Amino acid sequence: MADYKEIINQYKDLPGGIIEAYHALQREYSYIPEDSIAYGAQVFDLPLAKAYGVATFYSYLKVGERGKNVIRICESAPCHVAGAKEVVDALEKELGIKMGESTADGKFALEFCECVGQCQATPVITVNSKPYGDVTPEKIPGILAAYK
Amino acid sequence: MAEEMRIVLRNMGKIDPLKIEDYINAGGYKSLEKARQMGQEALIEEVKKSGLRGRGGAGFNCGMKWSFSYKVQSEQKYVVCNADEGEPGTYKDRTIMENDPQSVLEGMAICGYAIGANKGYIYCRGEYPYVVDILNQAIAQAKEKGVLGDFDIEVRMGAGAYVCGEESALIESIEGNRGEPRFKPPFPPVIGLWQKPTIVNNVETFANIPIIVEKGADWYKSIGAEKYPGTKVVTLTGDVNKRTVFEVPTNTTIRQVIYDFGGGIKDGKKFKAVQIGGTSGGFIPESMLDTPIDFDSMTAIGAVLGSGAVFVMDEARDIVNVVARIAGFFEHESCGKCNPCREGTKRIHEMMEKLDAGQGSSGDLSLLERLGTVMSKACLCGLGQAAPAPVLTTLKNFNSEYQAKLN
Numbered sequence: 001m002a003d004y005k006e007i008i009n010q011y012k013d014l015p016g017g018i019i020e021a022y023h024a025l026q027r028e029y030s031y032i033p034e035d036s037i038a039y040g041a042q043v044f045d046l047p048l049a050k051a052y053g054v055a056t057f058y059s060y061l062k063v064g065e066r067g068k069n070v071i072r073i074c075e076s077a078p079c080h081v082a083g084a085k086e087v088v089d090a091l092e093k094e095l096g097i098k099m100g101e102s103t104a105d106g107k108f109a110l111e112f113c114e115c116v117g118q119c120q121a122t123p124v125i126t127v128n129s130k131p132y133g134d135v136t137p138e139k140i141p142g143i144l145a146a147y148k
Numbered sequence: 149m150a151e152e153m154r155i156v157l158r159n160m161g162k163i164d165p166l167k168i169e170d171y172i173n174a175g176g177y178k179s180l181e182k183a184r185q186m187g188q189e190a191l192i193e194e195v196k197k198s199g200l201r202g203r204g205g206a207g208f209n210c211g212m213k214w215s216f217s218y219k220v221q222s223e224q225k226y227v228v229c230n231a232d233e234g235e236p237g238t239y240k241d242r243t244i245m246e247n248d249p250q251s252v253l254e255g256m257a258i259c260g261y262a263i264g265a266n267k268g269y270i271y272c273r274g275e276y277p278y279v280v281d282i283l284n285q286a287i288a289q290a291k292e293k294g295v296l297g298d299f300d301i302e303v304r305m306g307a308g309a310y311v312c313g314e315e316s317a318l319i320e321s322i323e324g325n326r327g328e329p330r331f332k333p334p335f336p337p338v339i340g341l342w343q344k345p346t347i348v349n350n351v352e353t354f355a356n357i358p359i360i361v362e363k364g365a366d367w368y369k370s371i372g373a374e375k376y377p378g379t380k381v382v383t384l385t386g387d388v389n390k391r392t393v394f395e396v397p398t399n400t401t402i403r404q405v406i407y408d409f410g411g412g413i414k415d416g417k418k419f420k421a422v423q424i425g426g427t428s429g430g431f432i433p434e435s436m437l438d439t440p441i442d443f444d445s446m447t448a449i450g451a452v453l454g455s456g457a458v459f460v461m462d463e464a465r466d467i468v469n470v471v472a473r474i475a476g477f478f479e480h481e482s483c484g485k486c487n488p489c490r491e492g493t494k495r496i497h498e499m500m501e502k503l504d505a506g507q508g509s510s511g512d513l514s515l516l517e518r519l520g521t522v523m524s525k526a527c528l529c530g531l532g533q534a535a536p537a538p539v540l541t542t543l544k545n546f547n548s549e550y551q552a553k554l555n
Binding site: 015016017018019020022023044050053054057058059060061075076077078080081082113114115116117118119120121122126129130 | 242278305308309321322323324326391473
């Protein structure tokens with residue numbers, strides 16, 4: 001895996017680039033390594049509190065370890081009425097973890113999210129941001145198999 | 149039977165969005181050329197005269213907004229495209245960018261010429277990395293062809309904060325900060341990104357620009373509703389037969405949207421409610437379905453056009469339960485900068501959960517109404533001001549649903 005310092009350095013000349021740097025870290029690690037924030041603060045010449053403040057403000061960013069494949073399920077109103085709850089139950093059962101947790105083998109993280117803009121096919125889940133629409137509990141094992 | 153009218157989506161399905169040649173062959177970038185020949189003031193006047201109003205939800209006259217930035221003397225100005233489409237039920241900007249990204253770039257370049265800006269940003273939501281790829285390819289092709297001239301465009305990714313749809317919060321985010329809205333005035337057209345004059349327009353607004361320049365203000369003004377002319381890209385979701393995206397003149401009625409384009413209610417059930425404009429929109433009952441969708445007609449019935457999301461609920465839906473979920477959304481998305489929103493969204497959510505669980509009293513209903521009214525006046529930005537709308541409109545239009553669940 002690439003060193004987080006190298007990743008952050010690529011953005012050092014980009015005005016306001018710390019959020020882009022955080023995205024790049026997540027593409028590599030699936031999360032923002034806790035230690036990298038202090039380095040980010042140094043590179044972008046920010047107080048540490050501010051670098052933390054930015055990293056923790058945005059729900060798409062996650063500080064600290066989580067599973068490699070991030071499964072997010074939309075709980076916004078259109079997905080809610082279309083049966084998101086049943087999909088949540090199926091995901092928790094299939095992976096043996098609760099929402100907000102990661103599997104012990106580090107392969108999967110399970111999270112709630114709000115609308116991902118695929119409301120023509122509710123309920124929707126995303127795996128590493130790739131959307132899957134019209135999801136039913138029956139479809140879950142098949143979708144996850146591709147990432148196992 | 150109402151018919152679709154494709155202006156913004158005119159190239160959808162007809163061109164390869166990743167081939168700039170297709171866009172150019174369909175007449176693309178002729179408007180930018182024409183705009184440059186018109187001169188800045190005549191161009192802004194034309195856009196103003198067309199009556200185009202912001203398609204992100206606020207409905208401000210686009211040419212007027214541009215004129216504010218044009219008038220400011222500054223060596224650096226910016227054009228920002230708001231592609232942080234986060235209103236639940238909305239997927240119109242994604243549809244536009246996926247099908248015709250060059251039309252957005254051309255619209256931005258025209259705006260850049262009009263106000264005197266040589267730099268543009270597209271702030272695209274983090275949930276759409278596949279759209280970011282499309283935009284970056286489109287920008288690379290436009291640069292290679294040289295069609296943008298000295299106007300440069302860069303894509304920045306949002307990171308899952310609904311509040312960044314608010315223009316000053318969006319600007320903060322591009323600057324690398326927490327996406328918290330600024331106090332206004334000053335407004336972004338005067339003091340915006342990095343303290344420079346900045347025009348922030350929605351994707352759909354920019355996509356309207358090239359065709360307005362091509363066909364003229366009078367042509368555009370003759371389409372749809374008089375005071376909110378043109379078309380609106382609408383996305384249907386919920387209990388309709390066809391969950392789909394389409395573009396209609398703004399004098400189309402809600403009923404036509406649901407029944408002509410959506411094919412009516414799913415599984416032969418009856419209509420109960422529709423929420424338009426995203427999750428902060430009002431809930432509309434059957435009796436108001438003949439209202440045209442334009443900005444002012446919607447405002448007149450206590451609802452909004454907003455983003456153009458149309459979320460339909462059938463007779464079996466539990467309104468109190470849906471509003472409780474929406475209240476949870478706002479508690480989650482409140483940025484926390486101002487007290488009325490940070491505390492208000494939390495308390496509304498608490499009370500809605502209590503009511504949904506059948507534990508609420510009629511006292512809770514009056515408290516909700518009072519809190520919602522205060523928030524709609526006291527919150528710093530549109531998020532907090534609009535957050536109580538689903539509660540207030542359902543208390544008004546669907547009160548029996550609440551009464552039935554009281555303890």
